[in-house]
Amino acid sequence: MDVSEDRTEHWGGCLCGAVRFRIIGSPIMAGHCHCLSCQKLSGSGHAFHAMVGEEAFEVSGETRGFSWTADSGNTVTTSFCPTCGSPLFGRSSGYPGMVTFRVASLDDPSVVRPQMAVYAKRLQPWDHLDPGLPAFPGMPPASGGR
Numbered sequence: 001m002d003v004s005e006d007r008t009e010h011w012g013g014c015l016c017g018a019v020r021f022r023i024i025g026s027p028i029m030a031g032h033c034h035c036l037s038c039q040k041l042s043g044s045g046h047a048f049h050a051m052v053g054e055e056a057f058e059v060s061g062e063t064r065g066f067s068w069t070a071d072s073g074n075t076v077t078t079s080f081c082p083t084c085g086s087p088l089f090g091r092s093s094g095y096p097g098m099v100t101f102r103v104a105s106l107d108d109p110s111v112v113r114p115q116m117a118v119y120a121k122r123l124q125p126w127d128h129l130d131p132g133l134p135a136f137p138g139m140p141p142a143s144g145g146r
């Protein structure tokens, strides 16, 4: 199937509803990230991210951004709702033209399936890796890194 022909719309947003976003089509990549920054940002063991092209992403409502340096050395800007604080999506200098959004922000998060787990070396003893997914200690080889 040619993914570019997939024009299915998926809607998402923050907890309070002030920020809404729409993606068109299927994500290019989706996976669990166990890095320490994702642990901080989620208050949990990992975050579930999916990536789409900038042209497939549209946001409405005011967001605030926070920029930080990821383990990979890339500058990542995470955007969140200033009212309820939900982290929603981000952009990384390692992936120009791409937007990474939090899968759990979707109205129906079940439509996206993870393909991998990254930063498995940061796994907390109370979290676990999905045995059905490839797990990489850091970023997968040949990846720009997040």
Ligand SMILES: [Zn+2]
Binding pocket: 014, 015, 016, 017, 018, 019, 081, 082, 083, 084, 085, 086
């Ligand atoms: Zn909100």
Ligand SMILES: [Zn+2]
Binding pocket: 033, 034, 035, 036, 037, 038, 039, 047, 119, 146
């Ligand atoms: Zn991460």
